[in-house]
Amino acid sequence: MLPLEEKQKYPMAPGTVQGYGQAFVFSEDQKLDWCNMFALGIEPQYVRNPNLWPKKPEKFSETVEEYSGEIRKLCYNLLTYIALGLGLKGDEFEEMFGVSVQAVRMNYYPPCSRPDLVLGLSPHSDGSALTVLQQAKGGPVGLQILKDNTWVPIQPIPNALVINIGDTIEVLTNGKYRSVEHRAVAHEEKARLSIVTFFAPSYEVELGPMPEFVDENHPCKYKIYNHGEYSKHYVTNKLQGKKTLEFAKIQTKNTN
Numbered sequence: 001m002l003p004l005e006e007k008q009k010y011p012m013a014p015g016t017v018q019g020y021g022q023a024f025v026f027s028e029d030q031k032l033d034w035c036n037m038f039a040l041g042i043e044p045q046y047v048r049n050p051n052l053w054p055k056k057p058e059k060f061s062e063t064v065e066e067y068s069g070e071i072r073k074l075c076y077n078l079l080t081y082i083a084l085g086l087g088l089k090g091d092e093f094e095e096m097f098g099v100s101v102q103a104v105r106m107n108y109y110p111p112c113s114r115p116d117l118v119l120g121l122s123p124h125s126d127g128s129a130l131t132v133l134q135q136a137k138g139g140p141v142g143l144q145i146l147k148d149n150t151w152v153p154i155q156p157i158p159n160a161l162v163i164n165i166g167d168t169i170e171v172l173t174n175g176k177y178r179s180v181e182h183r184a185v186a187h188e189e190k191a192r193l194s195i196v197t198f199f200a201p202s203y204e205v206e207l208g209p210m211p212e213f214v215d216e217n218h219p220c221k222y223k224i225y226n227h228g229e230y231s232k233h234y235v236t237n238k239l240q241g242k243k244t245l246e247f248a249k250i251q252t253k254n255t256n
């Protein structure tokens with residue numbers, strides 16, 4: 001592992017999500033997650049901050065480029081099959097998304113002597129369309145998803161990626177496919193590393209439920225909004241379950 005002073009050459013500035021540090025921290029009183037992150041914007045080029053690309057290890061940048069190129073192809077393939085599975089044209093999402101925004105985040109969860117007192121990463125859904133999550137070999141179970149109000153641990157499968165549906169797909173399908181609420185827990189003795197790719201529409205894209213998923217039995221749940229604004233809202237708020245998705249919800253009158 002790189003020494004701290006090397007990592008600190010690439011700091012995540014307050015209110016930003018790229019570089020080394022802790023994201024989603026908004027107050028002195030906030031209980032911090034037991035996790036160090038290193039995050040980079042990958043595509044399109046304008047989301048990159050070259051000053052944050054580490055010079056060490058020597059092959060880091062080349063490896064990230066190669067890995068991200070392959071994951072990008074995978075995401076486009078997944079979106080094709082998801083579209084076909086939903087009865088849409090295979091290239092529906094690709095066309096709608098424009099030049100998709102891709103970012104990578106490496107989450108390092110050190111061992112914690114009192115894992116019962118902390119969370120590795122607070123509950124949230126991802127603000128992406130799809131998330132591709134890779135877990136380092138030999139690490140402990142850390143990822144959990146919320147299913148029927150119960151946190152279910154996701155056993156890492158060797159050489160397998162975990163694919164999560166993000167908020168964009170939930171909105172586009174008017175809730176037919178829901179973004180998964182998840183969190184990470186720390187382990188008493190073992191460190192854990194996850195490498196997570198977020199794949200999302202271009203920031204200019206206006207999103208809302210597709211007409212195919214709205215009818216009298218399925219009223220429109222989300223408004224039309226700009227994805228760039230949603231992303232901004234997402235990264236400037238605390239991780240708190242699926243709360244950020246409320247940004248996109250059509251407010252129904254409270255009839256109580």
Ligand SMILES: O=C(O)CCC(=O)C(=O)O
Pocket residue numbers: 105107121126133142143182183184193194196
């Ligand atoms: O480490 C994990 O398994 C979860 C990471 C995650 O949810 C994220 O980075 O958004």
Ligand SMILES: [Fe+2]
Pocket residue numbers: 124125126131182
């Ligand atoms: Fe996540």
